[in-house]
Amino acid sequence: MSKRTKVRFIINPTSGPKSRVDVTARIQQHLNHQKFEYELVYTEYAGHAPKLAREAANAGVEVVVAVGGDGTVNEVARGLLNTDTALAILPKGSGNGLARHLKVPMNIDGALRVLNQENITTIDSGEINGLPFFTTAGIGFDAYISSVFAGNQKRGLQTYVELVMKEVRNYTHLPVKASINGNSLETDCYVMAFANAAQYGNNAYIAPLADIRDGLLDVCLVRRMDLVKALDISYCMLTKQLANASSAEYFKTAEQVTVETEEEMMFHVDGDYMGKARKFEVRMRPLSLRVLVP
Incomplete structure (x- = not known):
């Protein structure tokens, strides 16, 4: 009998909306034994999760599976950066940005079928002030919304859009000095998003042309915002048209x-609010993470 691939499932027991899905039972039923x-471990x-993932990589585990939402995926992926161990995702959050970009099915059974295929590729990661991100990071209004969203009991895209419409009048743009492609830029900044992947999550596309394997950082700048622009940007994000919008x-x-x-x-990292700063350094780490994809 050939040697079996070692897999560690890292499960966040508090991640995502309440669900009756018994993840352990689905793994037992649908994983190719x-x-x-x-093995199953719980945060x-x-x-x-980064510690659990790094321990697995150091022990020679070939695949580590993040069972949770974007925060769990970020933590597990951080522990696997620049190792030979691949990340797999069983999406169980409200946004599931990286899973959606990689076209991992949103149901546990479908995601397990992807794992069974063992199709591995390598993707880029980003870094803002030394903190890794895999979908997006950002400063300004989207980080403010992340801080508000984190304390909201309701999750999902509808709640996020409602918060944007409610809070858009309460947030003020700020002047920034930026260096992009060696060019200096002094501008108002309502949002500056840094994208490795195309979307925040929930199929809300902040950078619809982003390629997660091209080694390039996509930067989206919104200088000022009002309610009309907020509605326009929200519509364009949901229809993958933001790259053509005059507001961005x-x-x-x-x-x-x-x-x-x-x-x-x-500022935020993969949708999680990180705090405040006066200086931000953002860079790419090309082809730094192995992942399982369909």
Whole structure:
């Protein structure tokens, strides 16, 4: 009998909307047990998953599966950066941005079938102020919404859009100095999003032309916002048309982007609010993460 692939499932027991899906039972039923030798471990606190993932990689585990939402995926992927261990995703969150970009099915059974295929590719990752991201990072209004969204009991795209419409009048653009492709830019900034993948999650496309394997950072700048622009941008994000919208400007770069502000600005990483800073350094890490895809 050929050697079975070692797999560690890292499960966030609090991730995503309430669900009656018994993940353990689905794994038992749909995982190919002739191909895989597996174990289940559970996160016990925020920041636990990177340690569990790195331990698995150091022990020679070939695949580590993130069972949870974008925050769980980010933590597991962080622990696997620049290793030979591949990331797989069983999406169980409200946004599932990386899973959607990679076209991983949104149901557990379908995602397990992807795992069974063992089709591995390598993707880029990004980094903002030393913090890795795999879909998007950003400063300004989207980070503010992330901070508000984190404390909201309701999840999902409808809640996110409702929060945007409610809060758009309460947030003020700030002046920034940016260096992009070696060019200096002084501008108002309502949102500056840094995209490795095309979407935030929930099929809301902030950078519809982003390629997760091209080594390039897609930068989306919205200088000012009002309710009319917010409605336009929301519609364009949901229809993959934001790259053509007059409300947003796009840049692509393989170089580090630096942004400086006089006032502290909020920032997020893969949808999780990280805090505030006055200087941001953003760069790409080309082909730094192995992942399982359909």
